[in-house]
Amino acid sequence: MPISQSEHRASPDFAAFACAVHVDAVIEYCRGQFPRNCGVCEHRYECFEDFLGDTVPLGRPQVYDELELIQSEQLIGTLSMVQCACGTSLAVRCGDIRSRGYLDLLAALARDVERTGLSVSEILQLMRQEIHARCGIRSSGVRVRVCSIMRSR
Secondary structure: OEOOHHHHOOOOOHHHOHHHHHHHHHHHHHHOOOOEEOOOOOOEEOOHHHHHHHOEEEEEEEEOOOHHHOOOOOOOOEEEEEEOOOOOEEEEEOOOOOOHHHHHHHHHHHHHHHHHOOOHHHHHHHHHHHHHHHOOEOOOOOEOOOOHHHHOO
16 A cells, blocks of 8 residues: 555654664665666666656565564565556665674664664654655655766766
8 A cells, every 4th residue: 555645754853763874875775776677567767766756655664674683694674665657566675684784774773663662664664754855756756856877868
């Protein structure tokens, strides 16, 4: 189910979260997954910003790892689901599960859960909103900035 427009705005309080320092790294990691195509309609997303602007978020992002087990070698990762214009569900993985940065993000999420009483998915939703804002995506899904691929042409 697509999330409401009110859930899609950047939170001015997000800077107070421990995981806020990881937003730029998550954006850069996600940018590395593009260009890519929808597997059904073959719509091409040239860059992460295109992906954000041309899709509709589905639910909240999810961490599929136990925060208490962040030292485990069996980490799965964090996924954010979106819907292509054709109706296909697409996922973007946010974070390299082998990196120290991902483990630091998980630890920051655990601290934020403890400090705020919010769930991990609620905090990740705030992070998604911040990512959209930093990538120039308005709550309506309209891009206010062009992706770096387009600027270089």
